[in-house]
Amino acid sequence: MSPYTRPLLVFIVMATLVAQTLTRFLDGLPGGGVSNGVQGINAFLDFVLVSRIGVGPSAVVLALLAVVFPVLAYRRQRSEQAPAGKPVVRQRATKGVVPIMQSPSPERIARAVGRSSAKPADRPLTEADRQFLVKLRQDLSAQLVHEQELMDAKGTEPVVVRLVPQIPLRDVEHPRSWLGGAPAMAEHIPWPVIEGRNANFLAQICCADLPGDLWDGLGPRDGWLVFFIHPTDYAAQVLHVSELGPQRLGPEDLDIDGWSLSLPYAKTRLKPINAWPRWPVDLVSVRPGEPDPRLEGRSKASHEVYQQGFDLASPEHRPFDRSTTLEMLEIAEARLVEFLAKDLLEQALKSLDVAESASEPPGNLAELRERAATLPALLEARTKGRPMFEAALAQVRTVAERIRADQKPLSQDEIAAIMAELSQCEIIYPRTRQAPLTAHTGEGSLWAWDFECLRHDRARHAYSKSPDALPPAMRGHFEAIWQDEAAHEMAGMGHLPYRYVHKFDLDRDVTLLELPSSNLLGWMFGDVDTLVLTISKKDLAAGRFDAVITQVSN
Template sequence: MSQLESAAVKLIGVTLAFLLVAWFVWRKRQGETVPAAPKTPRSPSMPREFKLPTLSRKERAVAEEPVEISPSRLARVSGKAPLAGLSEPAPKSEPSAPPPDPETRAMAEAMLASMVAQVEHEADLVDRRGSEAVAIRLVPQIPPRDTDGATSWLGGAPRLDARTPWPEIRETPADFLAQIDCTALPAELWDGLGPRSGALAFFIHPRDGDMLVVHVAEPGDPVGPPQPQDEEDVFFAPHGGLRFGDLMPFARRAFPQWPVDLVAVRPGDPDPRDAEGSDDGPGHRLYRAGYDIADPAWHPFDWASMTAMAEILDMRISRFWRDPGDAPSPIEVQRANVERRLAEAAGGEGEPVDRTLLENQLATLTELAEAAHAAAEMNREALANAQEIIAIVRESAGRDDFSPAAAAAVMGALQTIRWAKVNRKPDPAGRPGAEAIETLVLPLTEHHPEAPLWAHDYHSIWFDHAKHAYAAGSDALSAEALAVLEPYCRELAAREMGGIGHVPFAYVHDYDADADATMLELPSSGLMSWMFGDVDHLVLTMRKADLVAGRLDRPVVQVSN
């Protein structure tokens, strides 16, 4: 289905939804229906039916047609006018609701017009995409080449004019997002408007999303923010969902500085941006496939990644392998209940039961209890050995210099520790109440999709730390690490690529392709550790009239929907 067809389908769906909402609004405004008045009881003296008047034989012969007992018929028969106030009885019907009042009708019509205009606007944007004379794609360099002398980059630190204070928005230090070299922009971009010298630096308020565009005449040395990002920064969101769990303290709280190439795209040119993307990202594929972090590709590469690894391991094994003490396990409690029900059934007590079902359940729970007991013994020993290694890492972190050999020794020691995971699966024979019990015995360093313990959590943090080092051109990463990291980054970059000068990739309400210019669009990005809205796009536009006047202080900032 094309984007235009999708917009048409959306228009139909929105219209139907609006009509349903309007109907509910109209019904609510009508109030309760007034019940009909009760019928007047028939008077005892009133005859139960009309009687024809006495007629002569001549008159009776004339009136051979079927009898109508109604005022009009009686009038024809008697020659008299119909009784006043009598008429043909009207068919009974439900009381009709009054039409909506003018205010309700006007509100409904305005809502429908707004929704139709929105869908038509989106269809117009779809038609115009790709027709720009030229647009720019912000292509992250993979591998990074210009880490020291980049002229355009995302994240990191800006290079402002000498003695320029750090930009603020309403007395709040702003977050730096990007700096773009204006001298590298095509002449026809933005219809030839806007600066073509110096650079444009883009800043955002850390909480409400207002933005500031600074024209830098002569970029100087990199300038760091006056304070690190705090926990209230709503746009900081590392890859892997770290923002929403207990791993957030281990993430690098910064946007990595990533040099980008400004790639011009004209009608008919290949587009480096993966417009469709993939619902199955590299992290999900790796999770399902399983892997062992004892592989040199996943080793810690500095003390920050090493200590994070040790703390995550301690946090996870302490949670799952706590000694239950003398309290019976849930498995033992469930097995005792099944035994009691079988005993009652054997003695003729209680309600009738399916003995086969209960016997299969008892056999399953007995096997499960035995497997869980054996696993607990193995895991208790694994916990003690792992905590010894964790203590060594903590002690060494503040005393020794980091070395890859030491990291390899730690990961090798962890790999020798075995732990067990008991899984319950459907019975392959399909017996009622029965289950298949499977025990997986794994190295402590292995991630198995059916036994996730801690390795994938460590991998998420490893990637977060590794991408910062990679973007900065660090030589701390091994060849094995680069072999797995670069494809990962390349896929994310293609799916999350920003742009300049195009019709916005995603829908925004306030945009006129003839009057507005897209100064910057940044999708939410795991590579850059930022998220806008609900994984949406940040779109900054300006009126072309403001560009003509050299006004950069009136940006229009929107988050797509």
Template structure:
């Protein structure tokens, strides 16, 4: 457990959930964003109350790593807290009743894949798994309560923190999404297949016939990729040869520049997947690019991911009736999260419910940045 030194004079603390940069692959992650939850087989996968659709897994946090001062001592200090969200709600602000659920489990289980709809491949998207560190930050003392008719004037906020202080290393202020990667191509055969499949999926639209007309050729290309070994390095000449095959056909909706644009948009996602997958996969990223990537990954903007204490000030301050802050999940390019236009997801629970671990009674809403 790390501690960020502050000038706050308060017994209360907040916990910042810090993505590991660099990732310590030699350690077993105790908490993580994305990937798959580890929960006992008898625990049902949460579903949206309104639609019955399986929710997306967002985070699993080890409660043993949470400090005693968090939530004034309320809540569990054993087991794990799991956060599930209906990702269809990313773009809209306001309350999200029934579309966010929190589970507490006493022990780990096997990795669980999300359930699919019967007779369909549709289901929650599994995002990249990113190990987390728990970083404790003191918070300012609670100010006097505001007038009852103006709860938004309370003014209780965390102390500001930048990526340099959180990581103790350099940070690049340019947003990750704006980065023009110097070398736009997959580094392994696994990445090549993923990039190609994603590009075809992105460009598929009514009237596009290239994919169907060249189905046999595409299947042969995929089969050849699988024969190479998924994490085998891909040379420049091998990529040039493969790209030439893919861009040899032109249809009404398929042009080389559109294909290249789709590849560029997907190349960052492919690189991030390689960065978090394993030490071997990360080693396929050229050192010069890795040196540019990691300072960008340490850029947390103005709003970190956190648990406990006051929420960060987005469209106003925290209010006295909010309750205990279970989760604040910020927009994060590295995770592919965009909450309500560069905002954040906030999940609160009444202190009395947190004391008895009644996590079925939570309140969640999104606020734009």
């Protein structure tokens, strides 16, 4: 092996980490955004460096290591390949029967004899080494300056546009601009195909509603911009259509799973609806000094519901039709069956045995010992609670069979009666607290939160088609959550990207559209990041929307 092979490989790896820290370029490669390997690299970089010292300093640290590690690798490889004297073979005393060992191969002996512990002389830096280090320092400095320029320029744009979801909904039947759902374009326009795959529809924006000075006055002010994305890769296509057509549902093989938020409990057949709801948006212009409807950070509305607790029997949280009632009962049955099959004592003792036999005690060893110490109380509660779980399971199955036997829709009064019936069943969960089967306490619940997440998915689709599909109490509950989510997940146009993107020139480029990951819409890009579509002013003026650049922020 050449003495430069290992150092070169080490340098390439470290240089890749530097570039990934600054640009997340791997996310933009085909399949990179959904690759477990790329996501693992991002998680490692964020946890070890970026979350502690920031992007710029992290890149500097990795760049220094990109110099140090190849040097160490070079020295190690030279050490391994240098000739050496005959090694000393030490005999180890043994007791009892000595096992018969297989003799090492001649090749292995030759490699071992050829090793040396002698330290090679340090090689002085060459002029090429110095030039490389100077270039590396210049590139890193330029990258830091570029990032600082983007940060300083935020908020100075002459005008930006926020895409504010309508909550409460107004333009359900004939929206002018919307996110999700289906595009409205003439039948003669072919459905976009990206890299051989039918694309997913993202948004349709009315150009006539855009302010005249957006994007320095460039771009169309008539017709609609229609945005699509590849089913799994970060590749987008933008169309400019002159008029609205009928809603186009698209080819049958459309699948949003690559960008869809998942449900917390995946052990049933129940999945999120394989579509995004159509959500009308208002195009709100924001100029310097004017109030901005967009809020920084992430919405905590759903998390607060989880922490505060609730009861599925309440008008705000119960199912809203026959379908969601049956789905609720399916989740409850699956969870009850799963819980009754568990052996609490065996699980706790097995976890403790594994922890205590480990070469290094895990960080939760004290917690495991405490859990084992409280097992008598838990087992007593489990023994007392098992008949409760069995009775609850029987009741859930009885109610489900009764509903399935009658194909008629359920009225709100009938749903309320079903929930009151289920709430009469009590269980002991998660530890020793006795509570109604339908309750979600601050400590958690066996199944109520799983259904709440599924209900949220079903409710946003039903609401987007007809707000009256949700009863008043439930509609008010969800609208409050959705308003908070919409403010924190707001899409935009014409602004500097919300977060850092690598390919963006302040003088040359503009943001055509930025879509944050959204619990309201049900889509996620990157690690809950934002999808950024930029275009050069030159291409925008020429209407060359095929030149749009697609990136994911970090």
